Amino acid sequence: MEKMITGRVWVYGDNVDTDVIIPARHLTLVEPKDLARHCMEDIDKSFAAGVEPGDIVAGGANFGCGSSREHAPLALLGSGVSAVVAANFARIFFRNAVNVGLPIVECPGLTGHVKKGDVLAIDVDAGTVNNRTTGESFSSEPFPPFLKDLINSGGLVEYAKRRLRGEA
Amino acid sequence: MATEHTLAEAIIAGHTGDRAGAGSICRARVDFAFANDITAPPAIKEFGRIGAEKMFDPGRTAIVADHFTPNKDIASANNAKQCRAFAKKMDMRFWETGRCGVEHAFLPEQGLVLPGDLVVGADSHTCTGGALGAFATGMGSTDLAVAWALGEVWLRVPETIRVDYSGSRSPWVTGKDLILDLIGRIGVDGARYMALEIAGGAIDALPLDDRLTMANMAIEAGGKAGLFIPDGTTLAYAAARAERPFKPAYPDAGARYARRIEIDVTALEPVVALPHLPDRVKKAGECGELRIDQAFIGSCTNGRLRDLALAAAVLKGRTVHPDLRLIVIPASYEVYNESMKRGYIQTFLDAGAVVTTPSCGPCLGGHLGILASGERCLSTSNRNFVGRMGAADSEVVLAGPLVAAAGAVLGRVADPRELLGDDPAALGGI
Numbered sequence: 001m002e003k004m005i006t007g008r009v010w011v012y013g014d015n016v017d018t019d020v021i022i023p024a025r026h027l028t029l030v031e032p033k034d035l036a037r038h039c040m041e042d043i044d045k046s047f048a049a050g051v052e053p054g055d056i057v058a059g060g061a062n063f064g065c066g067s068s069r070e071h072a073p074l075a076l077l078g079s080g081v082s083a084v085v086a087a088n089f090a091r092i093f094f095r096n097a098v099n100v101g102l103p104i105v106e107c108p109g110l111t112g113h114v115k116k117g118d119v120l121a122i123d124v125d126a127g128t129v130n131n132r133t134t135g136e137s138f139s140s141e142p143f144p145p146f147l148k149d150l151i152n153s154g155g156l157v158e159y160a161k162r163r164l165r166g167e168a
Numbered sequence: 169m170a171t172e173h174t175l176a177e178a179i180i181a182g183h184t185g186d187r188a189g190a191g192s193i194c195r196a197r198v199d200f201a202f203a204n205d206i207t208a209p210p211a212i213k214e215f216g217r218i219g220a221e222k223m224f225d226p227g228r229t230a231i232v233a234d235h236f237t238p239n240k241d242i243a244s245a246n247n248a249k250q251c252r253a254f255a256k257k258m259d260m261r262f263w264e265t266g267r268c269g270v271e272h273a274f275l276p277e278q279g280l281v282l283p284g285d286l287v288v289g290a291d292s293h294t295c296t297g298g299a300l301g302a303f304a305t306g307m308g309s310t311d312l313a314v315a316w317a318l319g320e321v322w323l324r325v326p327e328t329i330r331v332d333y334s335g336s337r338s339p340w341v342t343g344k345d346l347i348l349d350l351i352g353r354i355g356v357d358g359a360r361y362m363a364l365e366i367a368g369g370a371i372d373a374l375p376l377d378d379r380l381t382m383a384n385m386a387i388e389a390g391g392k393a394g395l396f397i398p399d400g401t402t403l404a405y406a407a408a409r410a411e412r413p414f415k416p417a418y419p420d421a422g423a424r425y426a427r428r429i430e431i432d433v434t435a436l437e438p439v440v441a442l443p444h445l446p447d448r449v450k451k452a453g454e455c456g457e458l459r460i461d462q463a464f465i466g467s468c469t470n471g472r473l474r475d476l477a478l479a480a481a482v483l484k485g486r487t488v489h490p491d492l493r494l495i496v497i498p499a500s501y502e503v504y505n506e507s508m509k510r511g512y513i514q515t516f517l518d519a520g521a522v523v524t525t526p527s528c529g530p531c532l533g534g535h536l537g538i539l540a541s542g543e544r545c546l547s548t549s550n551r552n553f554v555g556r557m558g559a560a561d562s563e564v565v566l567a568g569p570l571v572a573a574a575g576a577v578l579g580r581v582a583d584p585r586e587l588l589g590d591d592p593a594a595l596g597g598i
Contacts, residue, residue: 015356015357015445019532019533019556020553020554020555023555024206024532024533025534027235028236028244028247029243030210041560042560061357062356062360065356065390066292066551066553067291067292067532068207068306070207070210070290070308070309071206074210088357088360090360091392092308095307096311099308099311100308100310144193146322150322156310156311157214157217157218157310159314160220160314160318161218161219163318164218164220164317164318
């Protein structure tokens with residue numbers, strides 16, 4: 001994961017579910033770029049057309065609730081989203097994001113202190129999220145050590161390769 | 169170190185050499201690992217990236233092609249073809265349309281999800297298996313690919329919310345009403361990252377199909393698993409179907425729970441969840457003139473035999489409202505066949521419903537009943553998110569089979585007693 005992530009932000013509320021991140025009618029698609037064309041379309045038609053590489057998505061509580069579709073973090077990655085910041089994440093989305101390499105940051109303090117178009121600077125190692133537009137700064141939750149190791153050693157697939165060879 | 173285990177901890181402890189206390193992260197063996205026709209294609213891709221050549225134990229792996237089957241278009245047909253070829257090459261379990269069912273109804277019927285098991289599935293409603301006393305949890309495709317290759321997963325051992333149900337349940341109240349009521353109390357993130365452990369005298373008396381409905385929706389409260397303690401009902405069901413030995417697990421009397429909830433079911437009434445979250449729970453009889461355009465009875469939540477029996481009891485001798493479509497989808501061929509033998513299918517057809525082949529169908533807006541702009545569906549499925557069953561401005565109201573069937577006759581959301589009267593004899597003892 002990048003140590004510093006800076007980008008313009010799209011803001012959504014609590015309980016952003018995977019059905020709105022990528023509606024099931026598009027789940028015959030597999031490639032991130034194809035999924036990205038429909039990302040968020042049921043709650044924000046402007047997202048797919050307006051999102052730019054490096055943009056950040058901010059949500060409230062329980063981001064990514066619902067279905068286990070890995071297509072949801074893939075659709076965000078395919079959109080060029082550099083990170084998702086939320087008060088907290090639904091469990092399966094959390095795992096999927098880690099597994100596909102979508103940076104996610106839990107930052108409960110940011111909720112209510114960010115609006116669409118603000119610029120956020122996320123310092124993953126320091127555990128801070130800075131709203132450069134307002135000047136406010138918030139602390140974020142660190143990953144547990146096990147997950148940090150998993151991410152730093154190349155993700156779950158690399159871990160599984162080593163485990164198959166008896167090296168992990 | 170806590171040695172008194174919750175049910176979730178007890179099962180995980182039996183599958184790992186690591187510490188299995190709540191909050192710790194461990195590597196655990198899996199007894200069964202499956203994906204469906206949507207989640208398998210990405211899992212197959214990741215399996216290839218891992219470089220694995222075979223399944224950890226082919227008989228303990230499966231692909232259930234249930235979401236977009238019988239295939240709704242060329243893209244879904246191509247995905248199913250890929251699933252079929254991969255399953256054959258890897259000697260996995262795979263069932264053709266006509267011999268299959270909605271995964272979370274079908275796999276327990278096949279004796280593949282058993283008490284004490286640790287089961288992972290690339291589908292969020294994998295938690296359904298908790299009704300049998302399994303630790304069953306949903307994951308994404310990459311996690312599943314790793315489980316196929318290694319026969320193990322990493323897990324954060326969840327804290328547990330213990331829910332004890334007491335009292336005497338009205339025959340008008342089903343497992344769906346119990347779980348919607350619970351989600352209404354704790355919210356859609358009330359059990360986030362946690363396990364629900366559901367027990368009590370009122371649960372001992374609850375049919376297995378209703379327990380499966382309840383476990384199925386643990387995820388709708390954010391839960392990692394929804395577990396029921398195995399009893400005579402569970403063990404008789406599992407023993408009659410299992411091909412392999414299984415070892416039920418039980419919670420210890422001194423187990424530590426993050427939270428305890430006690431609910432007396434005596435006063436509960438039929439409920440619904442209004443758009444667009446499953447925790448927007450309201451009594452079915454207090455929804456005013458909430459008109460519906462479609463009713464759907466089916467899905468991994470409520471497509472089992474007792475669900476169809478209850479729906480048939482409501483629809484017997486009645487007709488579907490003229491302005492409305494009723495879609496009934498038995499969740500497996502076992503359910504379909506048994507419903508045929510018992511006359512339920514004829515009752516549905518006589519009432520003016522359409523009965524279609526086992527599939528997830530309209531639940532996730534796949535096919536067989538997509539909603540148009542502005543339409544509203546009264547559905548026995550599990551999610552009423554924005555756009556879930558079709559157009560972004562369509563609506564889904566969640567309910568149990570009695571409420572859905574009564575609504576199909578009345579054309580609006582209502583308490584089934586409005587149609588059938590207060591005497592539960594109208595349900596024929598189901």
